[in-house]
Amino acid sequence: MLQIGTVTLKHPYILAPMAGVTDLPFRLLCAEQGAGLLCMEMISAKALKYKNANTRLLLSIHEKERPVSLQLFGSEPDTISMVAKEIEELPFQILDINMGCPVPKIVKNGEGSALMKQPKLVYQIVSQTVRALKKPVTVKIRKGFDEDCINAPEIARVIEEAGGAAVAVHGRTREQYYSGKADWDIIRKVKEAVSIPVIGNGDVTSAEKAVQMQKETGCDGVMIGRAAQGNPWIFRELKAYSETGRIPDRPTKCQIRDMMLRHMELLMEQKGEYLAVREMRKHVAWYTKGLEGSSKLRDEINHTESREALEELLYKRL
Incomplete structure (x- = not known):
């Protein structure tokens, strides 16, 4: 404490x-x-x-x-x-x-x-x-x-x-x-x-x-x-x-994806879809850093305009 x-x-x-x-x-x-x-x-x-x-x-x-x-x-x-x-x-x-x-x-x-x-x-x-x-x-x-x-x-x-x-x-x-x-x-x-x-x-x-x-x-x-x-x-x-003295296992790709989707929902509740989608771009880059194919995903995410498009892309890549 x-x-x-x-x-x-x-x-x-x-x-x-x-x-x-x-x-x-x-x-x-x-x-x-x-x-x-x-x-x-x-x-x-x-x-x-x-x-x-x-x-x-x-x-x-x-x-x-x-x-x-x-x-x-x-x-x-x-x-x-x-x-x-x-x-x-x-x-x-x-x-x-x-x-x-x-x-x-x-x-x-x-x-x-x-x-x-x-x-x-x-x-x-x-x-x-x-x-x-x-x-x-x-x-x-x-x-x-x-x-x-x-x-x-x-x-x-x-x-x-x-x-x-x-x-x-x-x-x-x-x-x-x-x-x-x-x-x-x-x-x-x-x-x-x-x-x-x-x-x-x-x-x-x-x-x-x-x-x-x-x-x-x-x-x-x-x-x-x-x-x-x-x-x-x-x-x-x-x-x-x-x-x-022990560290839990790192999150799986599916857990990372689910966390990003939840983050997106919380952002939408507070700021609306337009701002939420655009703010999620930087967060996705951070969440996926080091993952296979992350650079391509980041490039694609930067062109998304809606929650549906972002969600579809995350399920497709992760």
Whole structure:
């Protein structure tokens, strides 16, 4: 178990927030496979402030996905804390603040990982939001902004002093994006610097890797991002390996196909057929990576326009 403020996670394996990936349908699939905590796509605090219609869709939460963490991004303490208070009645259990996103347009606005360069502003954002809410507030950070600014332990201490309930650390700098190797040693240093729970993130691609990260860093939880894309079963494997030391068999082609079809149905329920079919294209590429004939399937899927066509193609190829 993992305790984050008033929230108890049955398992310390967490689905990372990923824009365009961790929407409601995908989170439900990961919840069924045993994820200890589900993190929503990051949402702009400023967009919520101005009642952006498209942003409201990102707030969709289902009772079957508890516990779930809602993530905001921004750089204005007043805006983040005000918006957080306004949406606190929604059925999320943890509020997370993004201070790790490396995307240029986010960084250019002084948001995401750009905040790693401003400890005082980090303190203001976290402390104001903590005071505004009754729910736990957590923060996701990176190793640092670049090789000249590696300050994750310092930022983690600021977060703890400001009242943060936990911190997630991606072991890469902003300049690295997702290239190179994640530095697990920085996660260990963060764990040694604070007393709040520390969640490690970066290069965990299997249950064995997750346990290895925990042993090497002492982290309290492990966050899974890209390794969960097209692979919600990773949470089943993490749970089983941690409890029994054994990993369940990987899904068969038929099971992969059935999961894709279910994913498609959930997407249609939330977004309608037109968007669902188009969003499934990237998911199919992830689900079928490494399978025989997957490149041809991906090419064909990219030309499908309806649920019937997608379903027919999956049954034909898998």
